[in-house]
Each structure stands twice: as structure tokens, then as C-alpha cells.
Amino acid sequence: MxxxxxxxxxxxxxxxxxxxxxVIENVKGLDEAGRGDLSFxxxxxxxxxxxxxxxxxxxxxxxxxxxxxxxxxxxxxxxLARVVGLxxxxxxxxxxxxxxxxxxxxxxxxxxxxxxxxxxxxxxAVIGKRVxxxxxxKIGPQAVIGNDSILxxxxxxxxxxxxxxxxxxxxxxxxxxxGFGFANPGRDNFKIPQVGIVQIDDDVEIGANTAIDRAALGxxxxxxxxxxxxLVQIAHNVVIGQxxxxxxxxxxxxxxxxxxxxxxxxxxGLVGHISVGDAxxxxxxxGISEDVAPNQIVSGSPHMPHRQWLRTQAIVGRxxxxxxxxxxxxxxxxxxxxxxxxx
Numbered sequence: 196m197x198x199x200x201x202x203x204x205x206x207x208x209x210x211x212x213x214x215x216x217x218v219i220e221n222v223k224g225l226d227e228a229g230r231g232d233l234s235f236x237x238x239x240x241x242x243x244x245x246x247x248x249x250x251x252x253x254x255x256x257x258x259x260x261x262x263x264x265x266x267x268x269x270x271x272x273x274x275l276a277r278v279v280g281l282x283x284x285x286x287x288x289x290x291x292x293x294x295x296x297x298x299x300x301x302x303x304x305x306x307x308x309x310x311x312x313x314x315x316x317x318x319x320a321v322i323g324k325r326v327x328x329x330x331x332x333k334i335g336p337q338a339v340i341g342n343d344s345i346l347x348x349x350x351x352x353x354x355x356x357x358x359x360x361x362x363x364x365x366x367x368x369x370x371x372x373x374g375f376g377f378a379n380p381g382r383d384n385f386k387i388p389q390v391g392i393v394q395i396d397d398d399v400e401i402g403a404n405t406a407i408d409r410a411a412l413g414x415x416x417x418x419x420x421x422x423x424x425x426l427v428q429i430a431h432n433v434v435i436g437q438x439x440x441x442x443x444x445x446x447x448x449x450x451x452x453x454x455x456x457x458x459x460x461x462x463x464g465l466v467g468h469i470s471v472g473d474a475x476x477x478x479x480x481x482g483i484s485e486d487v488a489p490n491q492i493v494s495g496s497p498h499m500p501h502r503q504w505l506r507t508q509a510i511v512g513r514x515x516x517x518x519x520x521x522x523x524x525x526x527x528x529x530x531x532x533x534x535x536x537x538x
Contacts, residue, residue: 197220199217203219203266204267210267211264211265211266222279230251233250233252234250234252234253234254248263254268256268257269291310294312296328298310304316305323308322309326309327311329313332314330316328319336326343327344329345329348329350335353337355338352338353338358340358341359345364349366350366354371356392356409361397362397362401363400366403367404368402368404368406369405374389374391375408376431389431390411391412393415393416395417396419396421398419399417399421402443403425405426410431410432411449418437418439419438420438427443427444430450431449433448433450433451434451436457438455448467454472457474457477458477460476462479464482465483466484472486475490475493476492481496482495482498
């Protein structure tokens, strides 16, 4: 069912210019949007597209002016997140345990939880209210899945691990596999039993095919509001502070601790037993080999302050030219020295 521009502006607590009676049926990107679609601009570099898009209305910040129909909001990207729900309703699930699911003796499953075919729930596990377990999900013995959490296809949660409320875990994630702990590595490779757990707090989202290892002792702890991208490796006893963001292909070694609101760019690696302070930003493909103090922006491998890394990278492209110049200067110095010796 469509919404008018005026209704959308009122829903978002914003204002509008242009045709307030225009009906919006869908949300699309600037290039794909048509007359009945709503689009948005959050990045200033796309402002020129306002005049070329066919969108029926555009979410923008208050400083933008145009003859097009605009809806003014403080943060267009957050507004987009809110308004999408007006046009795309969440999938509905029939409550109950499918005949193709297996629930072991002593497990507790809420009456309004949804267990699709192929789900396995181990002994004494607890599945909370309105939880949705898609086909192929495996829940180990004594694990707990909190209310309103969604576990997509083929997620595995090993025994005794704790998943909080409103957690979203995408396909192929493994929670609670053994940490990579071996004594005398490279020779005896004697396995150290991994007897801890993974604890994932409320409102966490974990991307597809990520692995979070259980602690050797104690717990690997993903705190409230953390968002983890696809293909991330989190080792045993790692702690990730509230509201942190971990982008794809990051690897965090054992017993490393991240503070609150840390952001780690893709393909970065962190060694074990270090501490990263609150509000640190780590650039993509960085190698973090020692503690990072709070409120820093670092990049590179080994890491350094981001501005220093930018200056360093600017020089790297000139290295062949600089090498030629240095070689020429060395040659000139040798010639001068030879000349002086002859005199």
C-alpha cells in the first residue's frame, strides 16, 4: 500500500518541498528509481544525481535545494532505515516445531518459537520466545537462544553457548567451535582442551560464514549492539566491546580485547593478547601488533597513525623515481671523491 510524500515526512518527523500528495510505492536507489519510488542521498558526492534521477521523492539533509520533491530529515541514511519498513514487511513464520525438526529430551522450546525442518536442538537447550531457527540450524546441549533472535540456514551453536535477545545470525555461522590452542606448536601440537563458552549479548548481528571460537577457559564475549560482517574469524577469549563494527575478512587473535565503538576495516588482522581502546578506527588491511590507545585512527601494517600512513603511501608511488635520483647522486659523489683523490 502506497504512502504520500506528506505521510512519509510526518512519519519521519521531517518536512518536505514539492508535491506532498505524490504517492510512493517503493524504495530504490537513485539510478533505478522511477516516479512512484522514494530514494535518498546521504553522501554529498551524489548530489548531482538529484537532477537526473526519476525518483518521485528523495530523502535529503536540510541544506539541499532542488525543484524535485524532497523530504528533509536530519540523517537521510537513518531515515531510510526507518522508512523501508513501511514498504517491506518482515517474513511471517508459522509458530511451532516442524515434523522434520529434532528436539532432544530436556530441551525447552517456547510455544511461539519457529523450528523449520532439519533443525536440531540438543538436550537441556533453551529456545526463547519468538525465536526463528531456519532449516539446518544446530543448537548444542545446554545452549541458550534469547527471545526474538533469528538464526538463518545452517548456523551451528555449540553446547553451553549463550545467545542474547534480538540477535541475528546469518547463514553458515559457527559459534563455539574450539579455539586454536596447541601446546609446543609446530612440534608436539598438543591440544589444549577448550572448555569455555561464547556469550553473545543482545542486539548483535553476525554476517554469513563467520566463526567465533569458544574460550579456552571463561568466555569469548561479543557485547551488546556489536555488528560483525561476513567471513570474520574471532578467536578464543576475545572480547568485543559494545556497538563495535567488524568488517569482512577481519581476523582477531586469541585474548585480544576491543573497547566500545571500535571500527575495524576489512581484511585487518590483530595479534593476540593486546588491547584496543574505545572509539578506535582501524583502516582496511591493517596489521595491529600492539596496544592501541582510545580515540585513535590507525592504518597500515604494522599500524601507525592514519595521517602518517597517508603520507607514507604518497611516497611509495615515487620510490622508483627517488631511487634513480639517489643512484645518480651516489654516482656524482663517487666521481667527486675520485677527482679529489687524484688532486
